[in-house]
Amino acid sequence: MAATEPGSGVAVGEATPAETVRTPAAVEPGEPATPRIRSEILYFALRNWKFVLGAAVVLSCLALALVGPLLTDHTPLEFTGPTDQPPSSEYWFGTTSFGQDVYAQFVYGLRAAFLVGALGGGIAWVLGAAIGFTAGYRGGWIDDVLNMLTNVVLVIPTLAILIIVAAYLEVQSYATEAVIIGLTSWPWAARAVRSQTFSLKTREYVEVARLSGRNTRQIIATELAPNMSSYLLMMFILLFGGAILIGASLDFLGLGPSESISLGLMMNNAFLASALLLGFWWWFLPPGLGIVLIVGGLYVMNVGLDEVFNPKLREL
Numbered sequence: 001m002a003a004t005e006p007g008s009g010v011a012v013g014e015a016t017p018a019e020t021v022r023t024p025a026a027v028e029p030g031e032p033a034t035p036r037i038r039s040e041i042l043y044f045a046l047r048n049w050k051f052v053l054g055a056a057v058v059l060s061c062l063a064l065a066l067v068g069p070l071l072t073d074h075t076p077l078e079f080t081g082p083t084d085q086p087p088s089s090e091y092w093f094g095t096t097s098f099g100q101d102v103y104a105q106f107v108y109g110l111r112a113a114f115l116v117g118a119l120g121g122g123i124a125w126v127l128g129a130a131i132g133f134t135a136g137y138r139g140g141w142i143d144d145v146l147n148m149l150t151n152v153v154l155v156i157p158t159l160a161i162l163i164i165v166a167a168y169l170e171v172q173s174y175a176t177e178a179v180i181i182g183l184t185s186w187p188w189a190a191r192a193v194r195s196q197t198f199s200l201k202t203r204e205y206v207e208v209a210r211l212s213g214r215n216t217r218q219i220i221a222t223e224l225a226p227n228m229s230s231y232l233l234m235m236f237i238l239l240f241g242g243a244i245l246i247g248a249s250l251d252f253l254g255l256g257p258s259e260s261i262s263l264g265l266m267m268n269n270a271f272l273a274s275a276l277l278l279g280f281w282w283w284f285l286p287p288g289l290g291i292v293l294i295v296g297g298l299y300v301m302n303v304g305l306d307e308v309f310n311p312k313l314r315e316l
Contacts, residue, residue, distance in 0.1 A: 054303075058301065062114060076109075083095060097273045117178075123181075125189065136193065136194040136196070162255075176257075177247055248267075249264065267287050
């Protein structure tokens with residue numbers, strides 16, 4: 001399975017055409033998933049401490065992003081009270097040098113992180129899967145064109161392009177930022193899916209589907225994608241975390257939306273106000289810890305899922 005560096009857009013261990021996709025519980029190629037198989041996967045997932053730990057961390061952050069804003073009367077950019085106050089019963093995470101509630105900024109920043117991760121990662125996932133499946137299955141000149149396009153985008157410094165585009169477009173919303181990230185983060189996913197498709201398209205069940213008169217879209221949707229479902233799920237998790245890291249990087253550089261708040265923008269504001277030098281740890285620690293928890297939790301989940309889907313790695 002291709003191991004990737006989240007957010008870099010570079011595959012560091014791309015799967016080869018000879019590599020086969022791991023199918024859960026030794027499912028025969030082309031055999032539809034049954035309730036028994038799904039129950040077995042769930043059983044091993046709940047027994048895998050890495051998956052459970054990662055999922056618990058990510059879901060806890062998501063719950064705080066959804067419920068947290070309801071627990072404060074302040075808005076993220078509101079000047080609420082005294083400046084540079086450490087955490088207290090009134091201000092749980094303290095206040096900034098501008099008298100803003102750090103807790104309010106943190107919980108709203110979590111929302112922005114999940115939005116950018118889900119939307120940016122989702123766009124990259126759809127593009128990567130669609131291009132990878134099409135190139136790998138169709139082959140010929142279509143594969144040559146799509147592979148050339150993928151290689152061109154792959155060698156372009158992603159972060160540098162994002163910085164230029166974000167600065168030129170003057171990003172005004174996190175949805176726009178996520179779309180930009182998604183449109184530049186798909187190449188490694190496309191190459192990984194293409195490699196796996198090369199292996200799967202020679203299987204007998206694909207030949208039977210082709211002889212039965214199914215078109216390319218139907219074969220990809222009903223034969224190839226289901227047998228690569230575990231791989232696609234893990235790929236989405238990596239893209240999700242990568243989009244969050246890229247978004248935080250852009251915000252830290254001051255190229256994200258300035259009319260709202262995010263974890264990256266919180267760190268940018270803390271840096272500009274010399275919070276680290278002045279010892280205002282409650283200002284820069286929460287956003288940094290939030291990014292680490294979400295992305296780290298996603299990575300641990302991904303490692304756990306690899307063990308769940310691969311019978312050789314399962315912890316009995």
